[in-house]
Amino acid sequence: xxxxxxxxxxxxxxxxxxxxxxxxxxxxxxxxxxxxxxxxxxxxxxxxxxxxxxxxxxxxxxxxxxxxxxxxxxxxxxxxxxxxxxxxxxxxxxxxxxxxxxxxxxxxxxxxxxxxxxxxxxxxxxxxxxxxxxxxxxxxxxxxxxxxxxxxxxxxxxxxxxxxxxxxxxxxxxxxxxxxxxxxxxxxxxxxxxxxxxxxxxxxxxxxxxxxxxxxxxxx
Amino acid sequence: xxxxxxxxxxxxxxxxxxxxxxxxxxxxxxxxxxxxxxxxxxxxxxxxxxxxxxxxxxxxxxxxxxxxxxxxxxxxxxxxxxxxxxxxxxxxxxxxxxxxxxxxxxxxxxxxxxxxxxxxxxxxxxxxxxxxxxxxxxxxxxxxxxxxxxxxxxxxxxxxxxxxxxxxxxxxxxxxxxxxxxxxxxxxxxxxxxxxxxxxxxxxxxxxxxxxxxxxxxxxxxxxxxxxxxxxxxxxxxxxxxxxxxxxxxxxxxxxxxxxxxxxxxxxxxxxxxxxxxxxxxxxxxxxxxxxxxxxxxxxxxxxxxxxxxxxxxxxxxxxxxxxxxxxxxxxxxxxxxxxx
Numbered sequence: 001x002x003x004x005x006x007x008x009x010x011x012x013x014x015x016x017x018x019x020x021x022x023x024x025x026x027x028x029x030x031x032x033x034x035x036x037x038x039x040x041x042x043x044x045x046x047x048x049x050x051x052x053x054x055x056x057x058x059x060x061x062x063x064x065x066x067x068x069x070x071x072x073x074x075x076x077x078x079x080x081x082x083x084x085x086x087x088x089x090x091x092x093x094x095x096x097x098x099x100x101x102x103x104x105x106x107x108x109x110x111x112x113x114x115x116x117x118x119x120x121x122x123x124x125x126x127x128x129x130x131x132x133x134x135x136x137x138x139x140x141x142x143x144x145x146x147x148x149x150x151x152x153x154x155x156x157x158x159x160x161x162x163x164x165x166x167x168x169x170x171x172x173x174x175x176x177x178x179x180x181x182x183x184x185x186x187x188x189x190x191x192x193x194x195x196x197x198x199x200x201x202x203x204x205x206x207x208x209x210x211x212x213x214x215x216x217x218x219x220x
Numbered sequence: 221x222x223x224x225x226x227x228x229x230x231x232x233x234x235x236x237x238x239x240x241x242x243x244x245x246x247x248x249x250x251x252x253x254x255x256x257x258x259x260x261x262x263x264x265x266x267x268x269x270x271x272x273x274x275x276x277x278x279x280x281x282x283x284x285x286x287x288x289x290x291x292x293x294x295x296x297x298x299x300x301x302x303x304x305x306x307x308x309x310x311x312x313x314x315x316x317x318x319x320x321x322x323x324x325x326x327x328x329x330x331x332x333x334x335x336x337x338x339x340x341x342x343x344x345x346x347x348x349x350x351x352x353x354x355x356x357x358x359x360x361x362x363x364x365x366x367x368x369x370x371x372x373x374x375x376x377x378x379x380x381x382x383x384x385x386x387x388x389x390x391x392x393x394x395x396x397x398x399x400x401x402x403x404x405x406x407x408x409x410x411x412x413x414x415x416x417x418x419x420x421x422x423x424x425x426x427x428x429x430x431x432x433x434x435x436x437x438x439x440x441x442x443x444x445x446x447x448x449x450x451x452x453x454x455x456x457x458x459x460x461x462x463x464x465x466x467x468x469x470x471x472x473x474x475x476x477x478x479x480x481x482x483x484x485x486x487x488x489x490x491x492x493x494x495x496x497x498x499x500x501x502x503x504x505x506x507x508x509x510x511x512x513x514x515x516x517x518x519x520x521x522x523x524x525x526x527x528x529x530x531x532x533x534x535x536x537x538x539x540x541x542x543x544x545x546x547x548x549x550x551x552x553x554x555x556x557x558x559x560x561x
Contacts, residue, residue, distance in 0.1 A: 130298040
């Protein structure tokens with residue numbers, strides 16, 4: 001049974017909205033916690049401003065075990081926790097929780113790598129000028145790494161669009177669910193094509209926004 | 221002002237101990253431009269970082285204005301660091317901040333009011349001659365300009381001491397000269413004590429009044445620049461001096477001259493007063509001897525002239541001998557032995 005596009009377009013708009021909603025909120029939480037975890041990881045590294053073998057070791061270990069888990073497995077595995085925290089495992093809000101956790105660790109690693117590209121001499125200079133570790137974080141590390149950081153977040157947001165489609169498979173809503181329900185399970189190629197085109201457009205827009213902001217910040 | 225008392229610093233690198241600084245004792249006085257020279261790996265960079273405790277000594281004591289740095293709390297140490305400006309070989313400017321933003325940074329850390337920051341930043345950029353670059357970003361500047369920004373930033377908090385980590389090593393000779401002039405002004409006009417490290421002897425002879433030579437973590441020679449330059453004791457020091465002051469022409473050239481008829485080649489070295497008198501022409505005229513300057517240099521170190529000339533004397537053998545004898549009483553003169561093989 002093919003869909004009737006005269007009414008189905010509303011379902012597509014709704015699903016696009018859900019996808020944007022999921023990705024945006026996941027990105028916000030992922031960015032906030034990811035930057036916090038990434039900064040902690042960086043500053044506690046050996047010979048850094050707040051060197052701490054234990055904190056670094058634990059964070060590094062958690063990131064290393066979570067990141068390689070395929071998202072669909074992680075999503076299912078985390079369901080009991082999602083139910084406890086969000087009250088449900090179905091729907092858009094419920095999908096944001098596992099996505100945000102995965103995004104946090106992805107962002108954390110990207111943040112750490114961006115910070116490592118900062119010239120250690122610049123950090124030494126700020127130390128020599130009497131900056132405290134906290135001042136170094138906010139006045140040196142974040143501003144100096146901001147351009148690449150935005151590009152990193154753009155990269156993550158695009159993989160979040162991918163995650164949101166996977167979340168759709170287990171009832172998270174969004175374009176992914178539409179594509180699977182109508183395009184895959186009911187063999188409606190037109191739905192598949194439309195959702196894929198919309199996803200491509202979303203990715204392009206996200207990349208364009210990221211590039212524009214990063215360009216502004218890096219002034220190159 | 222800055223005192224090192226038997227200071228050592230040991231690093232553990234892959235379970236091996238590296239003695240970067242070994243039992244160094246030296247004092248930098250207020251108003252000095254004190255230079256530490258050494259080949260790379262001599263420990264001078266570590267020594268410099270002991271002054272603002274970027275490196276913590278393994279043993280011994282570093283004192284600034286009679287305060288033992290080890291006794292300071294983290295907060296007091298940060299206060300002290302604001303009184304010690306530091307500049308770097310690679311400038312270490314913030315790429316995300318403008319030139320003015322870089323200079324303003326240490327003032328922002330101190331919580332100086334905005335209007336005062338603007339006034340001070342403009343004043344500092346004026347001092348280093350970069351007022352027109354205030355809104356540029358570091359990547360748009362040349363190396364020399366970057367170092368000027370570094371100096372302005374280091375001076376922002378009115379430090380008493382400026383420490384310079386190979387500040388001219390990444391610059392071409394002309395720019396190096398400009399930066400050295402600027403450092404001299406910092407010392408003269410602002411009364412800031414300068415401690416610098418370098419591997420270039422000409423940096424020492426151009427602006428320093430005192431020098432320490434380092435090798436393998438130890439200070440092997442220490443003193444007034446003029447003394448060290450004219451009477452170097454250690455072979456390493458002599459090598460550094462030769463790098464700026466090749467005092468004799470090559471053996472091949474000497475032999476060529478000798479074979480061409482220059483049989484009386486002498487090296488004359490003199491300092492200070494002797495250079496003001498026409499000693500050579502007076503003595504040679506008296507004995508009817510002629511001389512030809514075949515090689516040499518006269519340089520200024522700390523306001524003293526230091527001459528080194530290689531002369532070929534011509535005339536009657538006895539008269540040359542007498543002239544030389546008389547000259548010996550006034551200047552350092554010795555025959556240059558030409559290898560005739």
